[in-house]
Amino acid sequence: MHGLVFDTAHLLAGGLVLVSFMMLYQDRLSALLNTFALHALVLALSVAWQAHAQDAAHLYVTAAIAFLFKALLIPVVLRRIVQRLGIHRQIETVVGIGPTMLAGMGLVALSMVVMLRVTAEAAPLAREDLAFALSVVLLGLLVMVTRRNAVGQVVGFMSLENGLVLAATGAKGMPLVVEISVAFSILIALIVIGIVLFRIRERFDTVDVHVLDRHRGEQP
Secondary structure, eight states: OHHHHHHHHHHHHHHHHHHHHHHHHOOBHHHHHHHHHHHHHHHHHHHHHHHHHHTOTHHHHHHHHIIIIIIIIHHHHHHHHHHHHTOOSBOOBSSOHHHHHHHHHHHHHHHHHHHHHHTTTSOHHHHHHHHHHHHHHHHHHHHHHHBOBHHHHHHHHHHHHHHHHHHHHHTTOOOHHHHHHHHHHHHHHHHHHHHHHHHHHHHHSOOBHHHHGGGTTOOO
């Protein structure tokens, strides 16, 4: 029974890493947002299974928050922002998809080597999940640095935060008050992001950060 619990937990955490690679591969905003919704759904399933494995009822709240906010609400809001901004187009990347995927595989290998050595004394369930979580964090960071579009960078940041949630739940969970405060912080951050994106679009007629660099220091 314990073997099945561990295998399922590692399968879901590994699935989160796989979906992170899918996010790296996407080059259109609509596909990227759909993949992020899938990313959040896998996170919710992983956290719910951790709640079962650890017999920690409060983690079910974390799973519900991840599902409602990240898998449903945030993708819908971002899609509406994209529609309002009129930026239905391909996402420009700093480097090609091939080198980006190779860099992602290197980051995953680095995460496994470093985290498995550092957590040698940790519980078996937490040890591998922490390695997967670090992989998700680094892949989210890679999404951020390889996307020129501001919306793509926002999605990368939120996928990075998904990795932090996975790490926290794998390390025997986190207090319920922290989970609720994180959920409200994400909601507030999303509202601020929407306002900022609208102002950027209004001011510069683009959300491509490569183009915005040319306007740095320009007076209003």
